[in-house]
Amino acid sequence: xxxxxxxxxxxxxxxxxxxxxxxxxxxxxxxxxxxxxxxxxxxxxxxxxxxxxxxxxxxxxxxxxxxxxxxxxxxxxxxxxxxxxxxxxxxxxxxxxxxxxxxxxxxxxxxxxxxxxxxxxxxxxxxxxxxxxxxxxxxxxxxxxxxxxxxxxxxxxxxxxxxxxxxxxxxxxxxxxxxxxxxxxxxxxxxxxxxxxxxxxxxxxxxxxxxxxxxxxxxxxxxxxxxxxxxxxxxxxxxxxxxxxxxxxxxxxxxxxxxxxxxxxxxxxxxxxxxxxxxxxxxxxxxxxxxxxxxxxxxxxxxxxxxxxxxxxxxxxxxxxxxxxxxxxxxxxxxxxxxxxxxxxxxxxxxxxxxxxxxxxxxxxxx
Amino acid sequence: xxxxxxxxxxxxxxxxxxxxxxxxxxxxxxxxxxxxxxxxxxxxxxxxxxxxxxxxxxxxxxxxxxxxxxxxxxxxxxxxxxxxxxxxxxxxxxxxxxxxxxxxxxxxxxxxxxxxxxxxxxxxxxxxxxxxxxxxxxxxxxxxxxxxxxxxxxxxxxxxxxxxxxxxxxxxxxxxxxxxxxxxxxxxxxxxxxxxxxxxxxxxxxxxxxxxxxxxxxxxxxxxxxxxxxxxxxxxxxxxxxxxxxxxxx
Numbered sequence: 138x139x140x141x142x143x144x145x146x147x148x149x150x151x152x153x154x155x156x157x158x159x160x161x162x163x164x165x166x167x168x169x170x171x172x173x174x175x176x177x178x179x180x181x182x183x184x185x186x187x188x189x190x191x192x193x194x195x196x197x198x199x200x201x202x203x204x205x206x207x208x209x210x211x212x213x214x215x216x217x218x219x220x221x222x223x224x225x226x227x228x229x230x231x232x233x234x235x236x237x238x239x240x241x242x243x244x245x246x247x248x249x250x251x252x253x254x255x256x257x258x259x260x261x262x263x264x265x266x267x268x269x270x271x272x273x274x275x276x277x278x279x280x281x282x283x284x285x286x287x288x289x290x291x292x293x294x295x296x297x298x299x300x301x302x303x304x305x306x307x308x309x310x311x312x313x314x315x316x317x318x319x320x321x322x323x324x325x326x327x328x329x330x331x332x333x334x335x336x337x338x339x340x341x342x343x344x345x346x347x348x349x350x351x352x353x354x355x356x357x358x359x360x361x362x363x364x365x366x367x368x369x370x371x372x373x374x375x376x377x378x379x380x381x382x383x384x385x386x387x388x389x390x391x392x393x394x395x396x397x398x399x400x401x402x403x404x405x406x407x408x409x410x411x412x413x414x415x416x417x418x419x420x421x422x423x424x425x426x427x428x429x430x431x432x433x434x435x436x437x438x439x440x441x442x443x444x445x446x447x448x449x450x451x452x453x454x455x456x457x458x459x460x461x462x463x464x465x466x467x468x469x470x471x472x473x474x475x476x477x478x479x480x481x482x483x484x485x486x487x488x489x490x491x492x493x494x495x496x497x498x499x500x501x502x503x504x
Numbered sequence: 505x506x507x508x509x510x511x512x513x514x515x516x517x518x519x520x521x522x523x524x525x526x527x528x529x530x531x532x533x534x535x536x537x538x539x540x541x542x543x544x545x546x547x548x549x550x551x552x553x554x555x556x557x558x559x560x561x562x563x564x565x566x567x568x569x570x571x572x573x574x575x576x577x578x579x580x581x582x583x584x585x586x587x588x589x590x591x592x593x594x595x596x597x598x599x600x601x602x603x604x605x606x607x608x609x610x611x612x613x614x615x616x617x618x619x620x621x622x623x624x625x626x627x628x629x630x631x632x633x634x635x636x637x638x639x640x641x642x643x644x645x646x647x648x649x650x651x652x653x654x655x656x657x658x659x660x661x662x663x664x665x666x667x668x669x670x671x672x673x674x675x676x677x678x679x680x681x682x683x684x685x686x687x688x689x690x691x692x693x694x695x696x697x698x699x700x701x702x703x704x705x706x707x708x709x710x711x712x713x714x715x716x717x718x719x720x721x722x723x724x725x726x727x728x729x730x731x732x733x734x735x736x737x738x739x740x741x742x743x744x745x746x747x748x749x750x751x752x753x754x
Contacts, residue, residue, distance in 0.1 A: 322611050326609055329607070330655055330656030332656075333657075376672035376673040377673050379672065379675050
């Protein structure tokens with residue numbers, strides 16, 4: 138409506154300027170009124186048409202446009218003119234004493250084409266808006282679909298990890314049971330704790346590094362039960378990275394891999410070093426292990442054929458696209474280093490994590 | 505001697521507890537029960553010191569059982585150690601001040617520490633059977649233990665087991681003899697909850713438990729260090745030294 142009114146004002150201004158140029162007197166107020174009312178009427182008409190026929194105009198076929206919209210355009214143009222002529226009996230200038238019909242004819246002669254142009258411009262505008270909305274909706278839904286797909290893929294990958302890790306550990310417990318009941322018992326408890334943590338996380342894809350490291354440390358304790366005394370581990374994490382978000386269980390498969398293909402082949406002095414550093418706006422996670430280096434078989438692993446590592450790579454790709462690196466190489470003979478880097482990202486509200494303390498109110502009585 | 509009742513609807517769970525408690529000479533199992541009603545009757549009859557209680561029982565849950573065990577005159581309700589596979593109840597268990605909370609499956613080591621807590625509390629009760637509210641009020645100001653989730657467990661950690669606490673950015677690391685726990689907590693908030701008779705802040709980023717302090721050293725260039733009984737060194741800053749001097753002279 139505002140748009141139409143301002144067009145009216147512009148035309149009034151133009152008329153007033155041309156009147157000054159041609160040196161004939163005209164009341165500015167009358168001019169403005171006439172033009173503004175003219176376009177106000179058009180605005181109202183177009184708005185009503187939009188309300189009633191909007192969706193049909195946007196989807197209407199050519200046959201409908203020709204049979205319905207074309208007559209409607211003429212009818213509406215004439216109708217608008219009739220109302221307008223009724224409202225301004227003094228126009229056109231110098232028409233005193235003319236009949237209503239004569240004045241209407243005069244104006245129709247002068248303006249029917251303009252009116253039709255206004256009508257059809259509005260028609261095209263409405264149709265254009267329709268196309269645009271449809272296009273935007275398509276884009277939105279395709280983006281949503283894409284996000285859903287990525288989420289589904291991530292979920293599937295996460296779900297693949299839990300059983301994988303669970304069965305491997307159960308297998309370890311099962312073999313330990315024959316030799317050391319107490320150790321197997323401890324391992325079961327540790328496994329329960331690990332499962333509890335994964336349950337608590339629900340299906341959160343990204344978790345604070347502190348949580349991931351807690352999981353890693355527990356996993357290491359559990360593995361230590363099997364590799365008792367044959368292994369030296371160090372874990373070092375830059376404390377300023379505790380709150381940074383990392384994909385859940387991103388390190389566990391890499392560490393499991395270090396055990397399965399490297400450390401398990403050694404009978405003493407195994408070394409496992411896990412580190413998390415910040416490099417500008419990126420986080421770098423490294424896992425170094427001794428063992429037997431990269432055999433052709435484990436090169437296949439590196440190429441992503443093993444469940445665990447392939448999983449890590451896929452998830453990094455899904456989360457960070459091309460903005461991530463996964464590198465596995467033999468740094469010195471029999472020392473394998475896995476490095477992953479991806480952008481730093483902090484939780485919007487990291488305080489929502491509830492590890493808070495609970496007040497010990499020993500004052501409350503037993504009921 | 506601690507008299508204990510085991511209440512659990514699962515035979516295997518009771519059997520496991522019984523086996524583990526066999527190695528505890530101080531604990532005497534005076535009865536076992538498998539339903540809520542049995543448990544209430546058994547506890548009234550035997551008046552045990554300690555009750556191992558499964559939260560999920562047929563008919564009623566463990567909390568209802570405690571509610572039904574309303575202490576009558578001359579009847580001291582037993583100390584409770586909850587045993588359960590669900591941990592959503594932990595904080596509620598804590599409100600009715602259970603001694604501890606064993607998540608199934610638990611190991612002998614976990615049971616040990618729970619029993620240690622129970623033993624301590626039972627001794628206190630036996631020394632002063634009438635509850636001394638005035639004495640409690642003073643000790644309540646500072647917690648005797650803190651409760652938090654760490655490593656997939658719920659910990660009822662007695663303060664006396666904390667050797668020292670270090671700040672790491674937005675986290676604090678609580679160090680005991682055998683493990684460390686990372687909590688998202690601030691030093692100042694934690695310090696408020698620790699008894700100043702027991703804990704001393706020696707640095708912007710460290711608090712030590714005085715029980716475990718072996719010595720304090722000042723080296724040639726005036727740097728101070730606190731040395732713990734296990735040989736661990738913790739830097740002390742000058743700004744906190746005055747407070748420590750004060751403590752030494754009290």
